[in-house]
Amino acid sequence: MSTNDKLNSQEHSQEDEFPCEERGCDEEARTWQKAAHAQLRGNPTEEAGAGAPLRIGIYICRCGGNISDVVDVERVAETVRLIPGVTTAKVHTFVCSDPGQHMISNDILQENLDRVVVASCTPFLHEQTFRGAVARGGMNPYLYEHVNIREQASWAHKHDPEGATAKAIRMIAGAVGKLRFAQPLEQIKLPNHRRALVIGGGIAGMKAAADLAARGIKVMLVETAQKLGGKLNQWGRVYPSERPAAVLVAELAERIQQDPNVEVLLGANVTEVSGFIGNFKVAIELQGSSTSTPSRKDATVGAIIMATGFRPYVPRDGEFLYRAEPCVLTMPEFIRFFQGLSGGAKQIIFNNRSIRRIAFLHCVGSRQLDGVHEPGADGRLNTYCSRTCCTTILQQALAVRERFPGVEVLDFHQDIRTYGSGEENYYIEASKAGVLFFRYDGSEPPTVQPTSSSRIKEGALTVAVKDVLTWGQELEVPVDMVVLGTGMVAGQIGDLIDQIKLATGEDGFLQEVHPKLRPVEVAVNGVLLAGTAQGPMNIAETLAAAGAAAAKAASMFAREDVELNPYVAQVDPTRCCGEAECVTQCSYEGALKIVEMQLDDEVIRRAEVNAGLCVGCGACVAVCPHRAIDLNGWRLDQYEAMVDGIAADLPSTACASELVNIH
Amino acid sequence: MNTHVNSDFTPDALVIGAGIAGLQSALDLADQGLQVLLVERQPSIGGHMIALSKVYPTLDCASCITTPKMSAAAHHPNITILTNTEVEGIETRDEVHHVRLLQKPTYVNFDKCIGCRLCEYACDTEYPDPFEEGLGSVKAIAVPFTNAIPQKAVLNAEVCGTCGSCARVCPTGAIEYDQQPRRLMIRTDAVIVASGFNLNALTVKPQYNAQRSRNIISPLMLERLLAPHGPYGRVLRPSDGKMPSSIAFVQCAGSRDESIGVSYCSRVCCMYAIKQAMLLSGALPLADITIYYMDIRAFGKGYEQFYQNAKAMGINFVRGKVARINPVEDGDLSLHVETTEDAENPLQERRHDLVVLAQGMIPGWQPSATTPVTCSANGFVAAPTLTAPTATTAPGIFVAGTAAGPKDIVDTIAEAGAAAMQASQYLYQKRSAILVG
Ligand SMILES: Cc1cc2nc3c(=O)[nH]c(=O)nc-3n(C[C@H](O)[C@H](O)[C@H](O)COP(=O)(O)OP(=O)(O)OC[C@H]3O[C@@H](n4cnc5c(N)ncnc54)[C@H](O)[C@@H]3O)c2cc1C
Numbered sequence A: 001m002s003t004n005d006k007l008n009s010q011e012h013s014q015e016d017e018f019p020c021e022e023r024g025c026d027e028e029a030r031t032w033q034k035a036a037h038a039q040l041r042g043n044p045t046e047e048a049g050a051g052a053p054l055r056i057g058i059y060i061c062r063c064g065g066n067i068s069d070v071v072d073v074e075r076v077a078e079t080v081r082l083i084p085g086v087t088t089a090k091v092h093t094f095v096c097s098d099p100g101q102h103m104i105s106n107d108i109l110q111e112n113l114d115r116v117v118v119a120s121c122t123p124f125l126h127e128q129t130f131r132g133a134v135a136r137g138g139m140n141p142y143l144y145e146h147v148n149i150r151e152q153a154s155w156a157h158k159h160d161p162e163g164a165t166a167k168a169i170r171m172i173a174g175a176v177g178k179l180r181f182a183q184p185l186e187q188i189k190l191p192n193h194r195r196a197l198v199i200g201g202g203i204a205g206m207k208a209a210a211d212l213a214a215r216g217i218k219v220m221l222v223e224t225a226q227k228l229g230g231k232l233n234q235w236g237r238v239y240p241s242e243r244p245a246a247v248l249v250a251e252l253a254e255r256i257q258q259d260p261n262v263e264v265l266l267g268a269n270v271t272e273v274s275g276f277i278g279n280f281k282v283a284i285e286l287q288g289s290s291t292s293t294p295s296r297k298d299a300t301v302g303a304i305i306m307a308t309g310f311r312p313y314v315p316r317d318g319e320f321l322y323r324a325e326p327c328v329l330t331m332p333e334f335i336r337f338f339q340g341l342s343g344g345a346k347q348i349i350f351n352n353r354s355i356r357r358i359a360f361l362h363c364v365g366s367r368q369l370d371g372v373h374e375p376g377a378d379g380r381l382n383t384y385c386s387r388t389c390c391t392t393i394l395q396q397a398l399a400v401r402e403r404f405p406g407v408e409v410l411d412f413h414q415d416i417r418t419y420g421s422g423e424e425n426y427y428i429e430a431s432k433a434g435v436l437f438f439r440y441d442g443s444e445p446p447t448v449q450p451t452s453s454s455r456i457k458e459g460a461l462t463v464a465v466k467d468v469l470t471w472g473q474e475l476e477v478p479v480d481m482v483v484l485g486t487g488m489v490a491g492q493i494g495d496l497i498d499q500i501k502l503a504t505g506e507d508g509f510l511q512e513v514h515p516k517l518r519p520v521e522v523a524v525n526g527v528l529l530a531g532t533a534q535g536p537m538n539i540a541e542t543l544a545a546a547g548a549a550a551a552k553a554a555s556m557f558a559r560e561d562v563e564l565n566p567y568v569a570q571v572d573p574t575r576c577c578g579e580a581e582c583v584t585q586c587s588y589e590g591a592l593k594i595v596e597m598q599l600d601d602e603v604i605r606r607a608e609v610n611a612g613l614c615v616g617c618g619a620c621v622a623v624c625p626h627r628a629i630d631l632n633g634w635r636l637d638q639y640e641a642m643v644d645g646i647a648a649d650l651p652s653t654a655c656a657s658e659l660v661n662i663h
Numbered sequence B: 001m002n003t004h005v006n007s008d009f010t011p012d013a014l015v016i017g018a019g020i021a022g023l024q025s026a027l028d029l030a031d032q033g034l035q036v037l038l039v040e041r042q043p044s045i046g047g048h049m050i051a052l053s054k055v056y057p058t059l060d061c062a063s064c065i066t067t068p069k070m071s072a073a074a075h076h077p078n079i080t081i082l083t084n085t086e087v088e089g090i091e092t093r094d095e096v097h098h099v100r101l102l103q104k105p106t107y108v109n110f111d112k113c114i115g116c117r118l119c120e121y122a123c124d125t126e127y128p129d130p131f132e133e134g135l136g137s138v139k140a141i142a143v144p145f146t147n148a149i150p151q152k153a154v155l156n157a158e159v160c161g162t163c164g165s166c167a168r169v170c171p172t173g174a175i176e177y178d179q180q181p182r183r184l185m186i187r188t189d190a191v192i193v194a195s196g197f198n199l200n201a202l203t204v205k206p207q208y209n210a211q212r213s214r215n216i217i218s219p220l221m222l223e224r225l226l227a228p229h230g231p232y233g234r235v236l237r238p239s240d241g242k243m244p245s246s247i248a249f250v251q252c253a254g255s256r257d258e259s260i261g262v263s264y265c266s267r268v269c270c271m272y273a274i275k276q277a278m279l280l281s282g283a284l285p286l287a288d289i290t291i292y293y294m295d296i297r298a299f300g301k302g303y304e305q306f307y308q309n310a311k312a313m314g315i316n317f318v319r320g321k322v323a324r325i326n327p328v329e330d331g332d333l334s335l336h337v338e339t340t341e342d343a344e345n346p347l348q349e350r351r352h353d354l355v356v357l358a359q360g361m362i363p364g365w366q367p368s369a370t371t372p373v374t375c376s377a378n379g380f381v382a383a384p385t386l387t388a389p390t391a392t393t394a395p396g397i398f399v400a401g402t403a404a405g406p407k408d409i410v411d412t413i414a415e416a417g418a419a420a421m422q423a424s425q426y427l428y429q430k431r432s433a434i435l436v437g
């Protein structure tokens, strides 16, 4: 019966057949179950429409030993080969390698395979790889199942090879079961709005915008401040070029302000984000200024680049006497003060005192240890390294020594991390310029106290340290000024995290999908990361990351349509009666709604899925009383077959006669 | 995989080197619809990364991350790959780069070779396997390694005894002993230099006596020893095949040292030493592992935590400079160390049975003599502009990855994307100017 026939028949004899009635409902469900059961126990291949029996190929990966050192892969192959419908089961050292993939596409062509299973590592790494290989063999890529026997068998059961092998066999049997009911699926194609939204107008945001615009792509750049440039507006000369930060900012700002492809919105905030890759709907609120009133702007963009930057760490009151003593400054405060000294100054005067000795403390607010440091207001320790403070400290220390050779400079560190291009030179030069280095162990950081009256003449503040370089001597050094090498903490972007559904790491910074495979992408397709919003970086690294994000966006925009995975919910209109339990349950706004449709004379209500917004979570499937909604690629009949496959009475040693009985 | 190229082929961009930097750049250009020629001098693409064991900070197996990118490049309709081909130089005239290529003979006709390896099985000449850092051996004619791309046999003429057995067994008649080097000139509008790094010699510091002991090894050798499909399948020391029980990592053994002309930091050694130490303590649970260092530079995302985990696992971190290494009896080594840990006893002799020297990273190729690109004082390709870290001194030529200076995979991949973006912009601007003009 076609969908239309069924809809018509429902209309005529609603009493009896319309599944909305409790009785009808049960009956429907029972019939459904019976049919599914019959299919499962019977010969599902016919249901698949092929006519001929299924031809399933199974490929088992050794992962160079990662799997085969524990799982007896040869035995797995011998065993699963006996499952009905399986025509090929092969083992390869790296199925993901080119020869491995070639073997799959070749077998599909030569042996007419119509379903493929690869048992290897996590699908996170290679599901796409193998779908590609399957497609190259001319098969629908969704007739493919991925089984993770590395993380879930060999690694999880390292010390139980027998059990790991048995588990691998069961997992594959489950996948075979699921594949019996698999249907070919097509990627969902949606129109692609060739315009990017960049949030944040620091160097990361400006660079990403400039790069995209120069490629002919339209960009809207939203910056909350009234000025472009971000933190760089606060620094003077920057390492390693020693050029003024303002020059760098001006160069980028000019490029985007002159490019007709870029629309720069200053004093603006993104307040609403909805939609999906290729089709994000955003609302922007402009704060208004002396010349303009607050206003709102709506736009549709295809990609969003998060370039919201970092915040400098602000010490707690009293941390190293910060805010208790005027001569304790954070690094940004020191940079501002030191830059502000007049060109002809012969000595450093601060707070009406002549400064003769300055201490720089590394790792303030970074590399914090449990039990040594106090967590911040959010209960978090900043256990990470802020990456830029060491070089910044040495740059400033050197500048002090060069301009004021009479001022002594002391440096208190755990490790000196001048790793980058041109950075080690600051360390070498600072040593040559007479900067004195003290080294502490991370578990015993230095302290800052007011100097005792007997030594007050040497400086108002005393830094006490257990110095590793002198084999653990406890030293107390009076100084006039303490500069705290404060690091970076994650920006506060509030609502955007929830609205865009961004993930943050333990460190609070925005989290990429995978640092090597997809370093500038997040779990939400079409959203990219640029610069220090992702974690501490220096300028060159920020610019490179922004370029990489722009490259990803440009690749996305190179296609006419955006293509999405077909794993979305699908409504069976013959069963749906518009009760909307699914809509209530759905947590993705707009993904499911009730629509009214005209059927002959009557208006009926049915649920409808927006494929762009549906994430395929399945919450709707679980609550539908009529089994009227299901997930493509993960249908209930597939689950049942999978569970049956896994649970079938399966000896771990290949016992052919028993195996044949599992289906 | 498209490997046929002659001088009529004018790709939009040419990428020099198919390590992770070159692969990522090529993919990011090709995904934007541009035609790319990727040139690699080795018999396989993949660069250094494909030979690593597991990679920090995630400890993913290196093959698992590299092979999909290699395979994606090999299958990309917009990417053409030439292996066994060296870029010799570039001349730029009227904004067009004329790239000189040398295709080295492989003595195997790639159109005919089906990668069946029968030649390899038939060959009875062996030499130290370069892929295994010389730790295992390989036949004179062989497919370079299991997951190499392309899967084609290559004959090493320097060791081949021309006995003819490979030609006799080859089912497709692919062996061609008379192949000659071939020179080719490719014209292109944009070039990305991704020629990577080398390590300076193990013997660069004579006081470490690396030439006197086979148990002083390079970190790349240790990567192979730790790889699940490595030469021995487990960690054994080279001199006598003994399982090491006390392993020393000597950091900065070729960097941060003005006396050997490498004053910069190689940026990856701290982290790979920590990684290797962690992997070793898994492979050899009873072994003592010590890292001798000046500063631990665990600066990247998640790196500090990685370091703290290693400390918690019981790996010894000793702050101190190793002044000398001397071979002693039983193939062991004595390290003369000045530590900052013991005031009574700052100078110590410490005995280990395997020593790994953190060699310095140096450029993989010197383009300044034969191309318009200039290099900085330390030999890496210089990036002169403030706002474009991947630019070079030559318009239309860009740089990515360790060719521009030491860096790890995460930073290399970001830079490769940035270089691709810079190149694609350059092409777009150049072509729109032509359209308008
Ligand atoms: C003390 C110090 C000194 C430094 N010195 C150097 C140096 O000499 N050399 C070097 O290489 N690196 C240096 N750095 C690092 C350098 O500052 C960073 O690499 C750089 O600022 C990162 O730029 P960004 O665009 O990622 O972030 P930011 O500079 O933080 O810019 C982010 C921008 O986004 C905006 N924004 C944030 N949230 C929103 C929102 N919700 N909506 C709209 N806009 C938003 C902000 O207003 C800001 O303009 C230093 C860092 C510190 C802490």
Ligand SMILES: Cc1cc2nc3c(=O)[nH]c(=O)nc-3n(C[C@H](O)[C@H](O)[C@H](O)COP(=O)(O)OP(=O)(O)OC[C@H]3O[C@@H](n4cnc5c(N)ncnc54)[C@H](O)[C@@H]3O)c2cc1C
Pocket (backbone or CB within 6 Å): B016, B017, B018, B019, B020, B021, B022, B039, B040, B041, B042, B046, B047, B048, B049, B052, B054, B055, B056, B057, B085, B086, B087, B088, B194, B195, B196, B197, B198, B199, B219, B220, B223, B268, B272, B275, B364, B365, B400, B401, B402, B403, B407, B408, B409, B410, B412
């Ligand atoms: C022992 C060790 C362990 C490491 N472990 C890690 C780790 O765990 N995690 C991590 O992130 N990083 C690690 N690294 C760093 C990592 O190896 C590099 O970051 C990365 O491999 C750099 O890639 P690349 O493409 O820039 O260079 P390469 O891999 O060197 O690639 C350059 C390619 O260019 C080719 N080439 C050069 N010149 C020419 C020419 N003229 N013509 C044609 N081809 C040419 C070369 O043959 C080579 O294939 C490690 C490094 C070492 C030494």
